[in-house]
Amino acid sequence: MGEKEVESLVARTISRIMIPFIQLFGIYVIVHGETSPGGGFQGGVILGTSMILYGIVYGLSKAKKRVSKKHLIILISLGVLIYSGIGLMDMLSGGKYLQYDSLPLPVDAHETTALSILGVELGIGLTVMSATIILFIYLAGERIGAGMDNW
Amino acid sequence: MNTNLPVLIVIIPLMSSFIMPVVGLIRRRYCHILSFIATSAVFILAIMLIKNVTLHGTLSYHLGNWEPPWGIEYVIDNLGAYMAAIIAFIGLSISVYSKKSIEKELNKNLVFYYTLHMLLLTGLLGIVVTGDIFNLYVFLEISSLSAYALIALGEKRQALTASFKYLILGTIAASFILIGIGFLYAVTGTLNMADMSLHLEELYGSRVVHAAAVLIVVGLSIKIALFPLHSWLPNAYTHAPSTVSALIAALMSKVGAYMMIRLLYDVFTINFFIETMPVGEILSWTAAIAIIAGSISAIAQKNIKRMLAYSSISQIGYIVLGIGLANTAGLTGSLLHILNHALMKGCLFLAVGAIIYKTGIKNIGDFNGLGKKMPYTMAFFAIASLSMVGVPPLCGFFSKWYLALGSIEAGRWIFALVILSSSLLNAGYFFRVLEKAYFGEQNKIDKTIAPASMLIPMLVLAAACIVFGILVYMILPYVQYTAISLIQ
Numbered sequence: 001m002g003e004k005e006v007e008s009l010v011a012r013t014i015s016r017i018m019i020p021f022i023q024l025f026g027i028y029v030i031v032h033g034e035t036s037p038g039g040g041f042q043g044g045v046i047l048g049t050s051m052i053l054y055g056i057v058y059g060l061s062k063a064k065k066r067v068s069k070k071h072l073i074i075l076i077s078l079g080v081l082i083y084s085g086i087g088l089m090d091m092l093s094g095g096k097y098l099q100y101d102s103l104p105l106p107v108d109a110h111e112t113t114a115l116s117i118l119g120v121e122l123g124i125g126l127t128v129m130s131a132t133i134i135l136f137i138y139l140a141g142e143r144i145g146a147g148m149d150n151w
Numbered sequence: 152m153n154t155n156l157p158v159l160i161v162i163i164p165l166m167s168s169f170i171m172p173v174v175g176l177i178r179r180r181y182c183h184i185l186s187f188i189a190t191s192a193v194f195i196l197a198i199m200l201i202k203n204v205t206l207h208g209t210l211s212y213h214l215g216n217w218e219p220p221w222g223i224e225y226v227i228d229n230l231g232a233y234m235a236a237i238i239a240f241i242g243l244s245i246s247v248y249s250k251k252s253i254e255k256e257l258n259k260n261l262v263f264y265y266t267l268h269m270l271l272l273t274g275l276l277g278i279v280v281t282g283d284i285f286n287l288y289v290f291l292e293i294s295s296l297s298a299y300a301l302i303a304l305g306e307k308r309q310a311l312t313a314s315f316k317y318l319i320l321g322t323i324a325a326s327f328i329l330i331g332i333g334f335l336y337a338v339t340g341t342l343n344m345a346d347m348s349l350h351l352e353e354l355y356g357s358r359v360v361h362a363a364a365v366l367i368v369v370g371l372s373i374k375i376a377l378f379p380l381h382s383w384l385p386n387a388y389t390h391a392p393s394t395v396s397a398l399i400a401a402l403m404s405k406v407g408a409y410m411m412i413r414l415l416y417d418v419f420t421i422n423f424f425i426e427t428m429p430v431g432e433i434l435s436w437t438a439a440i441a442i443i444a445g446s447i448s449a450i451a452q453k454n455i456k457r458m459l460a461y462s463s464i465s466q467i468g469y470i471v472l473g474i475g476l477a478n479t480a481g482l483t484g485s486l487l488h489i490l491n492h493a494l495m496k497g498c499l500f501l502a503v504g505a506i507i508y509k510t511g512i513k514n515i516g517d518f519n520g521l522g523k524k525m526p527y528t529m530a531f532f533a534i535a536s537l538s539m540v541g542v543p544p545l546c547g548f549f550s551k552w553y554l555a556l557g558s559i560e561a562g563r564w565i566f567a568l569v570i571l572s573s574s575l576l577n578a579g580y581f582f583r584v585l586e587k588a589y590f591g592e593q594n595k596i597d598k599t600i601a602p603a604s605m606l607i608p609m610l611v612l613a614a615a616c617i618v619f620g621i622l623v624y625m626i627l628p629y630v631q632y633t634a635i636s637l638i639q
Contacts, residue, residue, distance in 0.1 A: 081169055081170070087162070088162065095216060097155065097212075100215070
């Protein structure tokens with residue numbers, strides 16, 4: 001792995017085909033978090049790995065162009081804020097912190113709970129995805145001596 | 152608002168810590184303002200908590216409205232509210248102090264610093280409000296991880312080594328604690344501390360519980376740097392940025408001591424750790440050795456921050472001594488010392504930070520004439536060090552007094568002797584600094600005054616040392632009541 005993309009045509013083609021499917025699978029794992037194995041964390045990691053695969057195959061400099069550090073930092077914070085914000089909203093609508101069914105949505109209590117959990121999982125997913133990408137780029141950049149200052 | 156107090160005190164620092172990087176992207180200057188607002192809010196909440204606890208007794212909060220033995224419960228009793236107030240007070244003072252100090256020391260990592268500062272406070276406040284033992288572990292990890300990162304922000308490369316050593320030892324300690332908690336969960340089937348304590352009553356003979364107690368006590372001893380397990384502490388305190396040293400020295404070990412009190416007295420109960428296993432006995436003897444060893448090592452130090460670090464090791468000994476004695480006077484002394492040491496060490500580290508900020512002096516040998524050069528800073532330093540020695544009207548005296556009373560009450564005269572001799576040793580190393588600063592040879596020196604944003608927190612902490620000394624009778628009933636309710 002380095003700054004430049006790998007020479008193997010097979011690796012480049014396969015990963016170009018695979019990346020959208022990896023991302024789709026990541027989103028699937030996130031949104032099915034409350035009913036099946038998986039959830040925000042696992043789905044977030046899968047979404048993150050799609051970007052890591054891109055970085056490994058197409059090189060770090062291209063990966064840095066694809067994602068901006070600023071946006072990743074905002075996404076990390078946004079994920080946590082979605083989670084704690086849902087908790088706060090539950091509290092403001094009269095329930096306890098993270099009491100999912102207290103949100104005044106126009107659906108019954110079970111569905112409100114399911115929707116809130118979906119929101120929470122999305123938050124976790126966003127944070128985990130952005131954190132894995134940012135960690136990868138920092139660590140990889142350290143190894144090949146490409147400073148982070150120009151990102 | 153009032154019913155949600157226990158959770159708000161954790162949520163506010165958590166959310167502000169994650170808003171911080173975004174604010175940092177907009178304008179770095181605003182980070183300081185946000186941190187000030189958040190810590191002030193936490194401080195107000197902590198005061199409200201104390202008021203609520205004294206009026207209505209223990210507060211309980213069910214997260215997500217799940218009933219306690221199954222869901223996570225936040226429990227705030229006298230001890231929890233007391234600790235939350237200490238954390239909030241020190242956190243607020245250091246947040247004010249940080250502005251100038253961080254701009255100079257870590258300008259590049261300013262946003263990191265504030266984010267981690269708030270995250271550390273989240274972890275510490277979480278530990279003191281939670282009633283769930285696994286939640287306790289999670290918050291311990293949050294605070295420890297932010298502490299490792301904060302120490303690594305230090306200017307010199309040694310900060311990285313110090314942080315790495317702390318990381319390794321801290322992780323070993325955390326694993327011990329986690330295994331201990333796992334054992335307890337395996338035999339009781341519950342993670343709620345109050346519930347666990349009830350289930351444990353029948354299991355005092357069980358080997359698993361004995362192993363769990365040993366693992367937890369050893370793990371916590373590493374976390375609070377009790378004497379033979381203290382090797383991570385001196386380097387970590389010395390090489391961290393000055394605000395971080397103050398924050399960690401004043402709060403991290405105190406919260407470790409809180410965990411020790413909570414787990415030994417509330418989960419294992421006094422019947423177990425005094426009568427079934429000699430944990431109290433072992434802790435108080437180790438603490439006695441720590442008091443003497445820490446003081447003697449402090450005398451040998453040339454670097455002022457390292458001297459304060461070794462002095463912390465000896466002061467942690469005092470706190471653990473009271474925990475091990477397990478009588479009302481001893482525990483009162485411990486609880487008072489948690490507050491007093493947080494104030495004194497916070498003030499000392501902040502004063503040293505201001506000296507380094509203005510003059511760059513780190514060695515005690517260069518302190519000559521500093522009393523004239525930086526009159527206010529050295530005055531606050533002097534008040535805090537006199538309090539450390541235990542000069543009567545200052546707060547340090549009273550905690551030592553109660554610890555000595557507790558030792559005598561337990562029939563252990565030798566501990567009273569240890570406390571007395573350690574006070575003399577404390578006097579030895581602090582007077583060495585003060586003598587240099589006030590009576591040392593003076594070269595031509597210009598008077599410099601630290602910025603107001605650094606002086607005010609020091610002033611408040613030094614004033615608190617005096618106020619909690621002279622007006623100790625105002626907080627004493629509260630602390631004694633806490634100690635009595637823990638022992639029963």
